[in-house]
Amino acid sequence: MADTYLQVIFWAFFALMAIAGIRVVTTRNVIHAALYLVATLLGAASMYVLLYAEFVAWVQVLVYVGAVVVLMLFGLMLTRAPIGSANFDNNQRLVGAVCAGLLFAVTSFIMVGAFEGQEIDFTGTEGTKVQSIGEAIFSIYVLPFEIVSVLLLAALVGAVVISRRDEGRVDS
Amino acid sequence: MALDVDQRLERARRPGFGIGLLKGMRVLLKHLFKRNSVIQYPDVKQDLSPRTRGVIALKEENCTVCMLCARECPDWCIYIDSHKETLPPKREGGRPRKRNVLDRFAIDYALCMYCGICVEVCPYDALFWSREFEYAEYDIRQLTHEKEKLSDWMATVLPPTELEEGADIPGQPSKAAPAAAAATQTATPTAAATAATPASVTSSATEARPGQAQTAPREGTAATEAARPAASAPDAATTPAPETAKPAPGLAEEVKDQQMDSTAEARAEPEVKRDAGGAVEAEGSQAEVEDKAEAETPSTPESTAVTQTPPPAAAAPSRPAPRIEDLEQPEDAYARVLDEQSKAGSSPQVAEARAKVARVKAERAMTQARAAAPQEVAPTPEPSGAPGAAEPEPEQGPVAPTPEEKPDSSAPQAEASSPGEDPEAVFERVLEEERAKGSSDAVATARAKAARMRAGRGAGSAGPQEQEGTKGPND
Amino acid sequence: MGAIRGAGSAGPPETRGAGSAGPQRVMDPELQNLQDSSAFASEVSEGRLVTEEMLLNVGPQHPATHGVFRLLATIDGERIVRAEPVVGYMHRGYEKLVEQRDYRQITNLISRMDWLSGINNELPLALALEELMEIEVPPRAQYLRVALAEMNRILNHLMFFQSFSAELGAITPTFYAFREREDIQYAMESVTGGRMHFGYFRPGGLKEDVPKGFIAMALAAVRKVIQRLPDYEDLLTGNEIFKQRTINVGVLDKEVAYSYGVSGPIGRGSSIDMDVRRDEPYLVYDQFDFEVCNGTHGDCFDRFWVLLHEVVESAKIVEQALAGLPPGPIMGKVPRVVEAPKGEVYVRTENPLGELGFYLVSDGGRRPYRIKIRTPSFSNVSALPHALQNTLVADMIAILGSFFFVLGDVDR
């Protein structure tokens, strides 16, 4: 029985994600696009929950919804945030579509190749333990983890450099 | 010194390390457990000062339609309508007289800025400040108070406060001792049953506070909220004039002049003349009513009692003094009127004020009935220049007009009691009396002049009618 | 909101995203002008990170302006580039109005000019008339005038603590200040009958003498304020957050303050050591012992500090005046009709907010020919642009609060 429920919930969230995802790229209001993105991300989080990956789900919410999108909205509202529709179309739809399609194809190919034949065990209700994630990150994947942190640090430094360029403007 | 201040400032500017935050929190915690002093307003009312400018009350019978208030008002929010009435001559062969009759007196409180200039300029003490302030209305038109409503406010006017130590009270040494004596004299319960008692009591009360009586220009006192059963003599004597204690308007005018010092005398005379004139004029219109009242009231020529009857249109004409048992108890009257008014849809405060008026009326009626009870006639409290007698009359309080008898011991009564006296003699006698009392020269002279004038007018016809004429401007 | 141009890309403006190509966002005309201005253009052409300025109307209805006062602020993000005070929303034409009123009526009108210090408004008028009419005011009246004026000053300053702390976000001192005000107001009401608009001074003296018990009541009220001042020190002066918000914020230079005629506590905060009470004593101020408190830095903290300490000094004066209250009359020899003789006079007094001057020209009638009023708030407010430059929006609120002004006094 639980399966039926899960099916219903899955398809509901799937529909939500699909619609929101389409609206992200078609809506004419950039803020609306960001808000649709929130819906998409929440849908993704719910998918993780359905996959018994609670921790990942809440990380998704905390990092993407709570921080990244907030930051995006912050930036958008600071810069160009007209109420009502505004056309940000720059006649590069075709290029965009090709790029997105390629990206999708490549990641799909890699993912399918990597996880071929593996199935998530839905019978056990344990799901993914925080402990196992921690162990995985800090043992098997410790190198990628460290590389990512270096990357983030570089991004941070870069941001500081860019933002410090206007030093002295206020004083002048 | 300056260096010290600078140093303190520098110390205050130094950065702290969180101690300041904790200190601030301590203050709040301290207050959390302190008993606080909030006054729960609609339930508990602050005891406002008698000088509080809450609402202006009108003592209608004192108004002579001189229009001074309306003219001086910076906001032009006072509306006065009047018409002239020609009265038949008082004596055979006299000139017909004219007098102003007040038709409308309204203050638009939506415009009023509560500066009090009207109260200040009123030469006849017809306007008073009351500390009532709760008369907000949903309809701005209701904020224009007509004279009936303004008269109702009179019930809430408080006696003025005593003055602070060292206040300049021209020529009025404290009369506390004689007043106290007078109070004890009259305070015997048996004496309370006489018509004259309230008069002597109130006058001695006035005496007890010579300060305001003399200096405060608007010595308007009221049967206020405090007009709680204060009919008994001891009460009246010990609490400063809870009932009524108001010098004649003429006196108040003199007092105003007093403050102007040297120029006072020069001005006092015309003022007083005007007073007297107004009084004489007033007398005529009320003649009929007063005659009636006079007939019913057991007043003797010697008694200081003078009928005071300025009935408003709505008020019942004076009737024979009823027996005490037939009268409504003051508290019952209060409750009844309050009930009626609230049923009639009056706003609560107006209803309350009217109820208070009713209560005062009922109390008056009781006192009166007691006085009129078939006992002996009131003894004159006048003999041998008792302070009460020579003191300006504590006229009827600034309560809404009531058809009632009010004993009145006024300065002019002196010549009234001896009708035939020569005006000059009156002048001399009153002057002497005033000096003996310790009045300042100016006051004494002014009073004496007033007395002379009255005597001069009254020389021809003695009797009750003339007495009415002496009671002061009454329009 | 100001748009950060090129926040994402540091390239020249033409290539900076498609945002400028599409339909434009709705823009203030003023903003459009700013964009066209040469300064902006040159900064853009240098390829630097430039932000657009935004015009923010603070007021005429805004909680921080306590009244109808408008501040036209050009802000860049949260930084104020320019600020221009716009006054006159409450202009009631007092100077013209009083020409149509006799002197008694003027007293009551003028009392409403600066509604927080009614007595202090009436005072210079009375003084001016007395000087013109050559009236000697009895000492009792003078002492009472001083006491009442200083009590009114305390009232005003308490109101300042109220509004200033509320503007900084501390709500609690607000209510404490009102509690303290209540006692003093009650004492003053028992004398004058009014709580804010007193109408008590008359040319030549006072309207009437004070009621019995007033001295005790007033002294108790004033002492209570002094007794409770440490609470304010703990809640505000010593508070680190308060210091952060006020120290070195909104500095008004002494020279600038001089050139704008800034006076009173705000001027003294900028170390303009001037107090009419001390420098040109009127009434009987020369008989009292009080200190004039000065700041040194001209920032919000110093202004607050000066005001706080003036309460103490005022309380001292009230105590001295009431303790030494001489007996006697309260009115000088004044003719029945107040008619100022032909002539002119300028009288200045120390209003709680600064120097209040009355220039009275009389043509000999019962009404003034002309009264020019020099109000302290007006001069103080004109110095605002200097104090506000290069501060943040949040600082603007603190500065507006520390430049305590009363709109009625600014606009008259």
Added chain:
Amino acid sequence: MIEITLTDWQILLVKLLIILIVVPVGALVGGYVLHKEMAHMQHRLGPMYAGGWHGWAQTLADGIKFAYKEDIIPASADKRVFSLAPAVIFVPVLLLYLVIPIDQNLIVEDLDVGLFFLLAIGSVGSIGVLMAGWSSANKYALIGALRSAGQLIAYELPIVLSAAAIAMLAGTLSLVGIVEAQDWPYIVWPPGIGLALFLLFLAGAMAEMALPPFDMPVAESELITGPFTEYTGMRFIFGFFFAETAHMIAFAAIGTTLFLGGYKPIVPWEPLEVIPGVLWFFVKTSFMVFLLLWVRFSFPRLREDQLQKFAWKALIPLSLVLILATGAWILYGP
């Protein structure tokens, strides 16, 4: 005795219903406490009339009043976003209550990653604030929203890091597990570090809820009501007042759970064990609410840049140091 057997889903529904009732009621009570505590600290009485006894029904009356108010949406506002924003603010606050253990077994869902759930859900509300501020088409509202977002980004870190330290100490992310792992005396556990973490959490929580002295987003003297300037009626009360109070109580409960030993007795003394854990929890949460309000009424507000400086230069380094110290304690401590 009738035995009622419910399926898991039904139990969950009942629990959700209880939350839906308890949270608004709690918010009402919290609002009343706020009024009263503020009033008494400020030498006033606060509400005294509504409902009779000490104005107990004041917040209810306020709510009813707001329900009757006209719902105004500004003409130039983005209507859909504008109407949706209060819900986006209020719903996450409701969700917070799902994982707070009121007693050992009295919890809607004892999530394995309960602590993480709290942090994640708590951060969603700020999107609602941004939506409200932007869609109002009002400069003040927008400034308020931006301040709010900046504040949230800055203070999310100290909260997460202090919570992480607690999780390290407890060795679990489950809230029940955390409570169970705490020993008396809770708050100074381990010595020094616990108290510092608690203060860190308090500062972060107050900043995230925009309570004074961190209330710049709604600073009424600067920005009127910040993002809620244009809101009226029910939207205002749900988006602003209700959410604020419910949020405050939720954070008080979280603080109780993480630092004060949750539903455990104040001191580990046999007779005190008899008192049900719910009461202990209630007492401790009340104390936390009192503390939050006390701080709230004591201080003026900081300036936005000062707040950022405080967060980035003081709180975040401090929390990193504390994490280190906690690790050291776990490794080398007793």
